[in-house]
Amino acid sequence: MFKLELDMDTKFEQLGQDDILSLHAPTYGREFNVSSNNFASIYLKSPEFIEVIKRRLSIGEGIKNSLFANGLDSEVLRVGKKAWQKGKVRINVSVEFCPDEPEIDETAPSNEIPQPESPLDDIRQMMNQENQQL
Numbered sequence: 001m002f003k004l005e006l007d008m009d010t011k012f013e014q015l016g017q018d019d020i021l022s023l024h025a026p027t028y029g030r031e032f033n034v035s036s037n038n039f040a041s042i043y044l045k046s047p048e049f050i051e052v053i054k055r056r057l058s059i060g061e062g063i064k065n066s067l068f069a070n071g072l073d074s075e076v077l078r079v080g081k082k083a084w085q086k087g088k089v090r091i092n093v094s095v096e097f098c099p100d101e102p103e104i105d106e107t108a109p110s111n112e113i114p115q116p117e118s119p120l121d122d123i124r125q126m127m128n129q130e131n132q133q134l
Contacts, residue, residue: 012096015046021095032056046095053093067091 015021021044023029025036032052036042044052057064066072071088078085 011102012098015095015097017046019046019097020044021046021049021097049095050093068093 022041023032023044025040025042028034029036029042032042033056034042034044034052054064054068059067063072067089068091071090073086074089075084075086076089077083
């Protein structure tokens with residue numbers, strides 16, 4: 001069970017700012033308080049999805065803004081340390097995606113000879129070589 005979870009974690013990739021995420025509207029629209037205008041899916045860019053998550057937090061705007069930007073004054077007691085360390089705590093949210101099926105790289109290995117796109121390509125190449133020799 002642990003190995004399966006670990007394998008799944010390594011397959012997640014961070015989405016870019018312009019990548020578009022599609023969520024099933026009937027399932028998630030109400031939970032995230034996002035209108036789907038009766039469409040089956042909700043389409044959001046990664047930063048928009050993060051903002052939707054932030055809006056759903058039930059904390060004051062001032063604290064929320066600090067928590068996701070400059071951080072909140074705090075202290076941490078780390079494992080193996082004897083004293084509290086003062087500093088700031090901040091939440092950094094990233095949107096990651098794990099494809100159900102991995103992409104297949106369609107480039108031929110360097111040791112293989114690329115196959116012609118058409119069987120006629122071989123004949124054309126031979127004719128061009130013969131014409132150049134004339």
